[in-house]
Amino acid sequence: MAGDHYTLWATPHSLYAGKARSYLIKKGVPYREVSAADPEFLGKVIPQVGHMVIPVLRTPGGEIVQDTTAIIDQIEAVTPDPDFVPAGPVQRVVAAVLDAFGSNYLLPLAMHYRWSYREQQELFLRTEFARAIPPMPHEQRLETAGKLMTRFAGFLPNLGVTAAVIPAMEESYAELLAVLDKHFQQHPYLLGGRPSIADFGMMAPLHAHLARDPVPGFLMKTTAPNVFRWTERMNTAAIEDADFPGYAPAFPADDAVPETLEAVLNVAFAQWGPGLAADAACFDQWLANLPDPAPGQMVSHNGARQVHPHVGRVSYAWRGVTMERGSQPHSLWHFARAQAAAAALTGEDAARLADLLGRTGGAAMMAIATSRPIRRENNVLVLG
Ligand SMILES: N[C@@H](CCC(=O)N[C@@H](CS)C(=O)NCC(=O)O)C(=O)O
Structure with missing residues (x-):
C-alpha cells in the first residue's frame, strides 16, 4: 500500500x-x-x-x-518548497560537487573507521546489524549479524583500505574535519543558512558511520565538535537553528560562497582529484576493450548487478602512498552532474566559477572526462 x-x-x-x-x-x-x-x-x-x-x-x-x-x-x-536548491548558479555547482564528494569519495573512509576498528566497537555494531535482521531468537540474530558484518568488512580491500594507506587516510580525514569544523563554527549549513544537496551528500558518511559509530564518533566529538553538532542539526526539522541566532535561513546573497567553504572545497579537490582521474582512465580502458559498447550496456566488470560496480582496478599515487582499489564508476556518474551544472554556466557566471575553481584548485578535476557518458537506468549504471 x-x-x-x-x-x-x-x-x-x-x-x-x-x-x-x-x-x-x-x-x-x-x-x-x-x-x-x-x-x-x-x-x-x-x-x-x-x-x-x-x-x-x-x-x-x-x-x-x-x-x-x-x-x-x-x-x-x-515539492520545491522548502527550497534546497541554491539560488546562485555558482552555488549550485558547489553544492553538486560536495554532494558527489560526500556520497562517493568519503565511502572508503567511513568504511575504514567502521571495520578497521571492529573489535573496539563490536557490541555496538553487532547490535545495530541485528536490529535489521528479521525476527528470530536473540542469539541467532546476533550470530547472523556477525556473518553480515564479516561480509561488509570484506569490502575494505576493494575500497583500497589496507594497512599501507591507513595512516595517510586518517591524516586526510583530520585535514577535512579541521576545515569543516572551522566552517560550522560560523555557519549552520555548508551553503550558509539553508541546507542543500551539499549537506545531504556529506551526511552520508558523516552521520551513520563517522558520527554514530563509537570509535570515529569519539574522534569527531573530541576533535571537530562543530561537525558533530551539524550532524545533529541535519536531523531536526527546523531550518533555523538556535545556535545561530539572527542567521537568516537563506543562501548567501549574490551567489557568494562562504570563505570557510572555499577551504573545504580546496581539501575536497586535492583529496579526490587523483582518484577520480584514475577512475576515468580505468573506465575508458574498460570501454575500449568492449566488443560492442552499445548504449544501455551495464557498467560492471562482470555484467552482474551490483550496488557499487567496478570496471577494473586502479592504482595511483596519493598523499605519499600508492592507492590501489576497485574503480568507482559511480563516482564518475555522480561527479558528472556537477560538471554538467558547471558546463551550463555562461558569461559572468562562468567567469566567477572559473575564479573560484582557480582559488580552490578545482579546475583540473572539473575537466576530467570519460569518452562516453554514464547513465542510471533501472537502478544500475549503464553506458550512455
Ligand atoms: N548509490 C546508492 C548506494 C546505496 C548503498 O550503498 N547502500 C548500502 C547500505 S548503506 C547497501 O545496501 N549495500 C549493499 C551492498 O553493497 O551490497 C545510494 O545512494 O542509495
Whole structure:
C-alpha cells in the first residue's frame, strides 16, 4: 500500500539512509521509516529494485525509487518548497560537487573507521546489524549479524583500505574535519543558512558511520565538535537553528560562497582529484576493450548487478602512498552532474566559477572526462 506518505526502507546504521533521512526530515514531507527487515520490503520491493540495497523510497503514488540522489531528485520535482536548491548558479555547482564528494569519495573512509576498528566497537555494531535482521531468537540474530558484518568488512580491500594507506587516510580525514569544523563554527549549513544537496551528500558518511559509530564518533566529538553538532542539526526539522541566532535561513546573497567553504572545497579537490582521474582512465580502458559498447550496456566488470560496480582496478599515487582499489564508476556518474551544472554556466557566471575553481584548485578535476557518458537506468549504471 502506498497512501498519503512516503515510505523509506532503511536502518539507523546505514550510510546512504542517513542522506535520505536527513533530506526527508528537512523537507518536511510526511514519511514513515520502515526497517529493512520488513517482509514486504524483502519479498516485494527488493525484487522490483533488482538487487538487495537500502535505502529504498516508495512515493505516495506507489513508485519505487532507489539511489539517494534519485530519491532527492524525485521529491524536489514535486515539492520545491522548502527550497534546497541554491539560488546562485555558482552555488549550485558547489553544492553538486560536495554532494558527489560526500556520497562517493568519503565511502572508503567511513568504511575504514567502521571495520578497521571492529573489535573496539563490536557490541555496538553487532547490535545495530541485528536490529535489521528479521525476527528470530536473540542469539541467532546476533550470530547472523556477525556473518553480515564479516561480509561488509570484506569490502575494505576493494575500497583500497589496507594497512599501507591507513595512516595517510586518517591524516586526510583530520585535514577535512579541521576545515569543516572551522566552517560550522560560523555557519549552520555548508551553503550558509539553508541546507542543500551539499549537506545531504556529506551526511552520508558523516552521520551513520563517522558520527554514530563509537570509535570515529569519539574522534569527531573530541576533535571537530562543530561537525558533530551539524550532524545533529541535519536531523531536526527546523531550518533555523538556535545556535545561530539572527542567521537568516537563506543562501548567501549574490551567489557568494562562504570563505570557510572555499577551504573545504580546496581539501575536497586535492583529496579526490587523483582518484577520480584514475577512475576515468580505468573506465575508458574498460570501454575500449568492449566488443560492442552499445548504449544501455551495464557498467560492471562482470555484467552482474551490483550496488557499487567496478570496471577494473586502479592504482595511483596519493598523499605519499600508492592507492590501489576497485574503480568507482559511480563516482564518475555522480561527479558528472556537477560538471554538467558547471558546463551550463555562461558569461559572468562562468567567469566567477572559473575564479573560484582557480582559488580552490578545482579546475583540473572539473575537466576530467570519460569518452562516453554514464547513465542510471533501472537502478544500475549503464553506458550512455
Ligand atoms: N548509490 C546508492 C548506494 C546505496 C548503498 O550503498 N547502500 C548500502 C547500505 S548503506 C547497501 O545496501 N549495500 C549493499 C551492498 O553493497 O551490497 C545510494 O545512494 O542509495
